[in-house]
Amino acid sequence: xxxxxxxxxxxxxxxxxxxxxxxxxxxxxxxxxxxxxxxxxxxxxxxxxxxxxxxxxxxxxxxxxxxxxxxxxxxxxxxxxxxxxxxxxxxxxxxxxxxxxxxxxxxxxxxxxxxxxxxxxxxxxxxxxxxxxxxxxxxxxxxxxxxxxxxxxxxxxxxxxxxxxxxxxxxxxxxxxxxxxxxxxxxxxxxxxxxxxxxxxxxxxxxxxxxxxxxxxxxxxxxxxxxxxxxxxxxxxxxxxxxxxxxxxxxxxxxxxxxxxxxxxxxxxxxxxxxxxxxxxxxxxxxxxxxxxxxxxxxxxxxxxxxxxxxxxxxxxxxxxxx
Amino acid sequence: xxxxxxxxxxxxxxxxxxxxxxxxxxxxxxxxxxxxxxxxxxxxxxxxxxxxxxxxxxxxxxxxxxxxxxxxxxxxxxxxxxxxxxxxxxxxxxxxxxxxxxxxxxxxxxxxxxxxxxxxxxxxxxxxxxxxxxxxxxxxxxxxxxxxxxxxxxxxxxxxxxxxxxxxxxxxxxxxxxxxxx
Numbered sequence: 001x002x003x004x005x006x007x008x009x010x011x012x013x014x015x016x017x018x019x020x021x022x023x024x025x026x027x028x029x030x031x032x033x034x035x036x037x038x039x040x041x042x043x044x045x046x047x048x049x050x051x052x053x054x055x056x057x058x059x060x061x062x063x064x065x066x067x068x069x070x071x072x073x074x075x076x077x078x079x080x081x082x083x084x085x086x087x088x089x090x091x092x093x094x095x096x097x098x099x100x101x102x103x104x105x106x107x108x109x110x111x112x113x114x115x116x117x118x119x120x121x122x123x124x125x126x127x128x129x130x131x132x133x134x135x136x137x138x139x140x141x142x143x144x145x146x147x148x149x150x151x152x153x154x155x156x157x158x159x160x161x162x163x164x165x166x167x168x169x170x171x172x173x174x175x176x177x178x179x180x181x182x183x184x185x186x187x188x189x190x191x192x193x194x195x196x197x198x199x200x201x202x203x204x205x206x207x208x209x210x211x212x213x214x215x216x217x218x219x220x221x222x223x224x225x226x227x228x229x230x231x232x233x234x235x236x237x238x239x240x241x242x243x244x245x246x247x248x249x250x251x252x253x254x255x256x257x258x259x260x261x262x263x264x265x266x267x268x269x270x271x272x273x274x275x276x277x278x279x280x281x282x283x284x285x286x287x288x289x290x291x292x293x294x295x296x297x298x299x300x301x302x303x304x305x306x307x308x309x310x311x312x313x314x315x316x317x318x319x320x321x322x323x
Numbered sequence: 324x325x326x327x328x329x330x331x332x333x334x335x336x337x338x339x340x341x342x343x344x345x346x347x348x349x350x351x352x353x354x355x356x357x358x359x360x361x362x363x364x365x366x367x368x369x370x371x372x373x374x375x376x377x378x379x380x381x382x383x384x385x386x387x388x389x390x391x392x393x394x395x396x397x398x399x400x401x402x403x404x405x406x407x408x409x410x411x412x413x414x415x416x417x418x419x420x421x422x423x424x425x426x427x428x429x430x431x432x433x434x435x436x437x438x439x440x441x442x443x444x445x446x447x448x449x450x451x452x453x454x455x456x457x458x459x460x461x462x463x464x465x466x467x468x469x470x471x472x473x474x475x476x477x478x479x480x481x482x483x484x485x486x487x488x489x490x491x492x493x494x495x496x497x498x499x500x501x502x503x504x505x
Contacts, residue, residue: 019407045393045412054446057396087396321402 020318024136024143027152028193036194040162043307043314049086050309060089060320064119068110069146070096070126075281075305076146076156080123083312092119107131108138115139121319124148129186142319150184155315156280157190159308161198163300164235166307167276172199177229179205179261180239180288183212183250187280188239192218205229206239206261209250226261230271237278238263238288254287264290268298276300326484326501332459332475333498338489341474342371345456346378348472353423356385358451360422364440365393365411367429370491371458375427390415397439413443420448425472429487431457434468459498461485474498 018034028036049057065084069077077093084091094114107126114122121142124132129149136143147153165171176195178188182204195202202220204211205228215222223229230236241257251257263277277289277299285291294301333341353359356379363372369391376389393413426440437455444453456472461479475498477485484501488494 042410045395045410048413049396052446053448057446058442059396059401317396321407323402 020321023319023322024132024145025154025315025319026132026136026143026145028154028157028190028197029152031154031194031197033197036158036161036197039158039311039314039318040165042318043158043162043310046313046317047307047310049313050306056086056088058088059317060084060087063089063121063320064117065089065091065121065123065316066094066114066117066119066141067091067146068094068114068122068124070124070131071147072096073125073146075308076125076153079305079308080144080146080155080312080316083309083316086309087313087316089121089316092117107134111135111139115141121316142322144315144319147186149186150189151186152190152193153186153280154190154194155308155312156187157194158315159304159311160187160191160237160278160280161194162307162311163278163304164200164276166303167300168234171195174200174234175203175232176200176235176237177203177205177233178237178239179226179229179263181210181241181250182206182215182239183210184242185239187237191237192220196220203229203233207251207257226263226267227270230263230267230275233271233275235276235278236263236271237280238283239280240282240284241287254284258287262286262288262290263293265292265296268293268296271298274298278304280304325504326486327504328486328499329483329502330500331497332477332485332500333496335496338458338496338498341458342374342378345472345474346375346382349375349425349454349456350379350382352454352471353425356383356387358421358423359387360390360417360419360424360450361387361427362390362392362415362419362424362444363427364436365391366492367458367487367489368427369411370489371429371456372425372427373491374489375425375456388417390417390419392440392443394436394439394443397443399435399439415447418448419444419450422450424450424453425456426453427456429458429489430485431455431460431468431470431473432463432485434464434466437468438466458487459485 018038119141123144123146125146126148129151131148132143132145145154182188192202196219204220205223279301361372361376363369372389380386391414393411395408395410454471457470458474460473460476482503486499486501488497490496
């Protein structure tokens with residue numbers, strides 16, 4: 001190299017990755033593989049903040065985030081609120097039951113009023129699929145989908161993928177089975193978009209009435225046999241039976257569901273020894289899984305909650321990079 | 324943006340000699356290695372901190388603790404810069420309270436990175452003192468910050484960049500001045 005003179009460098013000296021360009025996170029359907037990987041990588045760095053004695057960084061100082069939860073939520077909302085606090089953002093909570101939605105205000109009007117408060121980001125959960133997408137058209141602040149109807153719940157899927165990667169070292173080639181109410185599950189849908197983009201093999205399993213008949217079009221394998229879904233899986237994600245979304249009976253009783261599709265210690269023995277058991281919560285013990293499984297050595301349910309915080313910090317941070 | 328190399332300041336041997344000299348200066352000023360901690364700013368500074376640590380081990384036969392800071396979360400230009408830095412994470416597996424911290428970076432320029440690093444550092448405890456070691460001081464400070472140990476003072480123009488290349492990330496050791504073209 002000593003003898004050579006002028007060399008031309010194409011890349012800037014500052015090391016850069018894929019540039020984040022989105023103002024909203026509406027779903028994993030829209031994201032590229034690279035964008036998903038960037039969120040997961042960023043979350044890896046941000047996880048460290050919560051291990052400090054002072055669990056706070058000044059990154060979003062002066063930014064305002066509104067948590068607009070039209071549908072009840074404990075864990076997602078708490079997780080977003082804490083993520084905002086860890087990044088030093090100011091946050092404001094609106095909930096469905098106490099807001100003027102109850103008094104007949106439209107979504108658009110509520111959103112316009114929130115926008116008039118000069119906020120930077122709106123985290124929204126809504127019982128109607130597509131509500132966050134509409135909101136993103138109406139207002140300037142960035143929108144984070146925290147669950148819309150039966151459509152998507154992107155941050156939950158991202159934390160599931162983060163946990164899978166942390167536990168197994170990779171996502172590509174991993175076999176992930178979803179068991180339960182696939183039909184009403186936004187968690188399953190977001191996971192399917194994300195996991196298939198990153199090269200995982202997804203199987204869905206549940207009662208016939210709770211699996212969309214053409215779900216294979218999304219690139220997943222479908223089975224009604226729990227043993228088949230459990231046998232080769234590297235990760236099993238158990239979905240809650242969403243009684244609040246079921247207006248007609250999809251199966252005779254919770255007891256019968258548990259007998260047919262619930263995961264107990266005996267069924268777990270048929271799985272790989274190092275399979276990880278995930279659940280987005282809240283879990284119905286004795287229905288989707290027994291306490292023995294939920295609290296057993298294969299369960300990563302509480303680690304999912306810890307990782308959820310890091311993933312949500314990553315999403316809030318990345319969206320804040322975009323004006 | 325393309326960058327053209329205009330001058331080589333240090334070659335591999337030059338980099339090695341500079342690291343040796345700075346290490347001796349650190350040991351002299353701090354009277355040995357007691358309570359000494361090296362903390363590098365990602366990414367060049369973290370590599371240099373490891374080099375200083377090996378050199379201290381060679382000279383004193385002592386391994387001093389080493390940490391690294393990712394200052395991305397402490398930047399004062401969130402959303403304003405065109406380039407989004409890749410986050411590498413912070414690694415501080417010890418308490419820095421009461422310690423003599425040597426903060427290490429590759430290039431000292433506006434001083435904003437060091438300002439961010441000091442903020443990040445203070446979140447981990449209250450060091451006895453913090454000293455700054457840099458490979459290159461290229462001038463153009465925008466904040467009242469100075470280095471305690473400097474490898475090379477290089478006067479530069481604003482349209483120039485200083486590249487501190489290190490084997491661990493670039494495959495070779497050298498320091499060059501680059502100029503923006505086009």
